[in-house]
Amino acid sequence: MRxxxxFLMLLAWIGIAYFHAGGTSAAIEGVGFIGAVFVRGIGVESDNRSITHPASRRTDFAHDAR
Incomplete structure (x- = not known):
């Protein structure tokens, strides 16, 4: 994964903004939250990719008509 x-610049910006607003713990919390959202998005995307992958799709609909 690249x-x-x-994205790293966005994380730095969020960290700096949270640091100025509430210190080190706020910066860690803010960057951690955005990181968690990113990781969750990657997980959803990989689930969608496995569902819609051409090898996993069944195109023989005539077989289902039995």
Whole structure:
């Protein structure tokens, strides 16, 4: 998995903003939350990819008509 530079820049920006608002613990919490959302999105995307992968789709609908 490759992480784009702009995503790392976004995490840094969020960390800095949370740090200025509430200190180190707030920065860790903010970056951790965005990281968790990212990881969850990757999980959903990999689930969708496995469902819609051409090898996993059944195209023989005539067989289902029995």
């Amino acid at each position: 992480i784009h530079l702009t």
